[in-house]
Amino acid sequence: MFKRIIVLLLCLFSVQAFCQSELEGIKKEVKNLQGTLAVGNYWDYIYTSDQQNNGEGTVLHDPKVDVLNLYRVTLMIDRFGYPTMAAYNYPINMVPWLVWTHCPATALKQYTFPIILKGKELGQLPEGFFPNYFVGGFLLNAYGQDMEFDQSFGEGTASIIATALQHFEKTAGKIDSQKVAAKATAYLVESQLSIQKELGQWRMVQLDNTTYFKIVQLQNNNWYLSIKGEHTEPVLHRVLPDLKRMQFKPSEGFGLFYFEITGAKLQLCNAQGKVIKTSL
Structure with a gap:
């Protein structure tokens, strides 16, 4: 170790x-x-x-x-x-x-x-x-x-x-x-670090486009949201985790939305807690 x-x-x-x-x-x-x-x-x-x-x-x-x-x-x-x-x-x-x-x-x-x-x-x-x-x-x-x-x-x-x-x-x-x-x-x-833990993989379809999501913990012990479009490379975004509630708030984006794992689904919620999008 x-x-x-x-x-x-x-x-x-x-x-x-x-x-x-x-x-x-x-x-x-x-x-x-x-x-x-x-x-x-x-x-x-x-x-x-x-x-x-x-x-x-x-x-x-x-x-x-x-x-x-x-x-x-x-x-x-x-x-x-x-x-x-x-x-x-x-x-x-x-x-x-x-x-x-x-x-x-x-x-x-x-x-x-x-x-x-x-x-x-x-x-x-x-x-x-x-x-x-x-x-x-x-x-x-x-x-x-x-x-x-x-x-x-x-x-x-x-x-x-x-x-x-x-x-x-x-x-x-x-x-x-x-x-x-x-x-x-x-x-x-961060882009050179390996994944040491993964909470799941999901996809959301919007306007006929599919986006793929992962929530992972890298070697530095920080948590990240991985977002990948149909024709783009995955991009990592640092998130602040609440593991008890399984909520993940992106560090950037002015706190307008957060992601939440509910059962087998990943949901995008606004700052007031309203579910806007749910994974397939």
């Missing part, structure tokens, strides 16, 4: 050190950029990296690339400002919101949502995308449910998207690159 703990700690420290080294290298890259041409070229580099990992025809998708690219975006905006069509050629003005959308790490997406708010303020977001595409995408990522088109989650000003947007606006502040680095490192380390 003691040897297993030592091996686990060494593995964690090794992965963490490697991630921190990569982040430090990115920080130096951005710091060394000089002149408009170099800055524009680096934005182009981020865009190319994003599209190679997420664009049409992508065969091997690496979530790590998306996490590192979001870190790059936060550093670039902090040092050089949000890229606009007035300052750079297309598609550079798209890079911040594209990269934010593709990042799988919910904690990172929630913390860096000011990127989307800034894009809205500067008129750099696609017409008609705000707020549903971005807030709805975040909620889909966090809870595994499409809350933009499913009327179970309300409509218009009474929708859960409107509620989540209010939370985003209330908590928006200046993005601290050190906090982004810490959240990125945490996600990348």
Whole structure:
């Protein structure tokens, strides 16, 4: 048992050190950029990296690339400002919101949502995308449910998207690159951990799409919700467990919903305890 703990700690420290080294290298890259041409070229580099990992025809998708690219975006905006069509050629003005959308790490997406708010303020977001595409995408990522088109989650000003947007606006502040680095490192380390306990597997069908759920405990003894779409890799989300009630509240998502295991079923409940969705 003691040897297993030592091996686990060494593995964690090794992965963490490697991630921190990569982040430090990115920080130096951005710091060394000089002149408009170099800055524009680096934005182009981020865009190319994003599209190679997420664009049409992508065969091997690496979530790590998306996490590192979001870190790059936060550093670039902090040092050089949000890229606009007035300052750079297309598609550079798209890079911040594209990269934010593709990042799988919910904690990172929630913390860096000011990127989307800034894009809205500067008129750099696609017409008609705000707020549903971005807030709805975040909620889909966090809870595994499409809350933009499913009327179970309300409509218009009474929708859960409107509620989540209010939370985003209330908590928006200046993005601290050190906090982004810490959240990125945490996600990348967690993605390397093995499952030591699993409470079950479930699936929910919504709008003809099937989403697969697991609740697992990883080697670090923390509990996670695994969400996998029909055509996407599973994504882990930290949850706070109440094992007596078998309730699991995602760490991100503003506490709007929680999951509960009832018999053989997994249920998605709103903050008031109302069951919104039940697994098959």
